Amino acid sequence: MTEKTTGHTRRTILKMGVAATTLPLFNINHAWSQDVAFDGKAFDAGGAVLRVGEWGGPWGELVNKYLLTDFQKEFNCKIEYDSTWPWFPKFVAGGAEKPPLDITNWNLPEMFKTAKAGDFFLKLDELLPNVPNAKNLWPFATANGVGVTWAFNQYGYAYRTDLVSPPPSSFKDLWKPEFAGKRGTYITSNTLQMDFFLVACGIFGKDQYDLDAGYEAMKALMPAKISDFTGNMQTLMDRGEVIVAVLDDAEPMQARDKGAPFAFWYWTEQQPILTQTYTISRYAEPVQKKLAFALLDRALDPTFIGNMGKEFYLRPTVSNAVLPDNLAKAGVVNSADAIKGFWVPDWNSYLENEDDIVETVNGIFAS
Secondary structure (H helix, E strand, O other): OOOOOOOOOHHHHHHHHHHHHHOOHHHHHOHHHOOOOOOOOOOOOOOOEEEEEOOOHHHHHHHHHHHHHHHHHHHOOEEEEEOOOOOHHHHHHHOOOOOOOOEEEEOHHHHHHHHHHOOOEOOHHHHHHHOHHHHHEOHHHHOOOOOEEEEEEEEEEEEEOOOOOOOOOOHHHHHOHHHOOOEEEEOOOOHHHHHHHHHHHHHHOOOOOOHHHHHHHHHHHOOOEEEOOHHHHHHHHHOOOOOEEEEEOHHHHHHHHOOOOEEEEEOOOOOEEEEEEEEEEOOOOHHHHHHHHHHHHHHOOHHHHHHHHHHHOOEEOEOOOOOOHHHHHOOOOOOOOOOOOOEOOOHHHHHHOHHHHHHHHHHHHHO
């Protein structure tokens, strides 16, 4: 069990050698420089407050129901639940040593953007030994190199079976003339739009780096309905204002299983996924850091992931998770090869060009 929790512990300083002499003394003596470890056993946190960054709405209600309510009792702590996304501005506003959250759930682009902006998160080699249930993770859960992915969904097109015929069968089908004004995608800060744009760059151009091809594709997509979140897109589809839309597979599968005329087509040309990924703040205070280890450990328990899979059709990243009936009936399997063929964009490249992409695409959507 490793005891390292920050970049300024005694062990790390020794490894740094001469470079350690340049560290300010207050870094060595500060509370967050203390070694913290978690072995999986419950402990009394004495009413300490753990600041958790998570999604709101029905998602937040179920995270509280299936995880946080029992966690507060088990560890004698209080959860301060922040659902006012985005997280990036909050982290950079105070700097790495004053994190706004102790443990945070991310989609990958904003997580990478925050990681590039400073030393905000514990490295995986410091984090994973303190999370016993991490031993059950499939390798792809930590392949991003920054955080721990605990669940994911796959991208494609949701469509109304009563209003769309024939169903989509290629990525380019969203651009069909009959869908003009009734097709949907998202604002540029939404990860679904980011992935959609990058796939369009590759399908209409040379590769994901062909931004000009992506811009031309977005122009050709207009007129389209532009939504902020998937929940609003689902509402537009319920009303028939949108009949085919960029979406992950969760919402349309939920609607279909409730009898709504929804179906889903998975992109075949490129297959990106929407991930749920936790990070722990490097400079969280010791008790909060230990609680964050514990919360991540409990989040990787098959029971919690199974409950969230049942409610949100999330696919697990731990090998010992038993798929709920709704996923099993849909043909989902839980194996190390579960995302074979899936594609993760070069988010570092996207972030390097983000200002240009956002400005250009926003201008297209506003025109």
